[in-house]
Amino acid sequence: MAILEKNGTKKPKWRINVCIIMAEPTTISEQQIWDALQEVMDPEIPTISMVDMGIITAVKTNTSGTEAFVEMTPTFSGCPAIKTMEQMVHDKLLEIGFKSVKVVTTFNKPWNSNLITERGLQHLKKHGLAPPPKHSGQITQDLLENVTCPFCGSKNVDLKSPFGPTLCRSLHYCNNCLQAFEQFKPVV
Numbered sequence: 772m773a774i775l776e777k778n779g780t781k782k783p784k785w786r787i788n789v790c791i792i793m794a795e796p797t798t799i800s801e802q803q804i805w806d807a808l809q810e811v812m813d814p815e816i817p818t819i820s821m822v823d824m825g826i827i828t829a830v831k832t833n834t835s836g837t838e839a840f841v842e843m844t845p846t847f848s849g850c851p852a853i854k855t856m857e858q859m860v861h862d863k864l865l866e867i868g869f870k871s872v873k874v875v876t877t878f879n880k881p882w883n884s885n886l887i888t889e890r891g892l893q894h895l896k897k898h899g900l901a902p903p904p905k906h907s908g909q910i911t912q913d914l915l916e917n918v919t920c921p922f923c924g925s926k927n928v929d930l931k932s933p934f935g936p937t938l939c940r941s942l943h944y945c946n947n948c949l950q951a952f953e954q955f956k957p958v959v
C-alpha cells in the first residue's frame with residue numbers, strides 16, 4: 772500500500788477504488804443499529820450501554836437503509852436525562868451514516884429491571900453496584916434481601932438504607948470485605 776506524502780504528489784491507485792465504494796448508496800442494517808447503540812452509555816451509569824440497560828426497545832430502518840427509527844423507554848418517567856439520551860442516540864446513528872434519525876420515548880410498556888441484559892448486569896458490578904435480582908413481576912421480601920456484594924460476591928450483607936443517593940438504589944454493607952455498596956433495586 773502506497774503512503775500519501777505530505778505534499779500529496781504520490782497518489783496511491785487504491786484511493787480511486789475507495790472513492791467509488793463510498794459513492795454507492797449505503798444500506799445499514801438493524802443489527803448495525805443495535806451494535807452502534809452498544810456504544811451509547813447510560814448517562815447515569817457510564818459502564819453500561821442503553822441497549823444493555825434494556826432502555827432501547829425497538830429499532831427499524833426504511834427499506835433503503837437511510838432512515839432510522841428508535842424507540843426507547845427510560846428506567847423511570849421522571850428521568851431528567853431523557854432529552855440527553857434521545858440526542859445521544861440520534862447523534863450516534865447519524866455518525867454511522869443515516870440521513871435521518873427519529874427517536875421516540877414511550878412509557879406504554881414501563882421499563883423493569885428484568886430487561887437488563889446479562890452483560891449489563893456484569894457491567895453494573897464493574898461500576899460497584901450490586902445488580903438487581905431477576906423477579907417474577909412482584910417485589911417480595913426475599914427479593915429485597917437477595918443481595919450479593921459486587922466486590923467479593925458474599926451474601927453476608929446488611930441493608931443500611933432502602934434509599935441510596937437516588938430512589939432506584941439502596942445502601943448496603945458487606946460483612947465479609949467490610950465495604951459499603953449500593954444496589955440497583957429490582958423494579959417490576
Ligand SMILES: [Zn+2]
Nearest residue numbers: 920923945948
Ligand atoms: Zn464484599
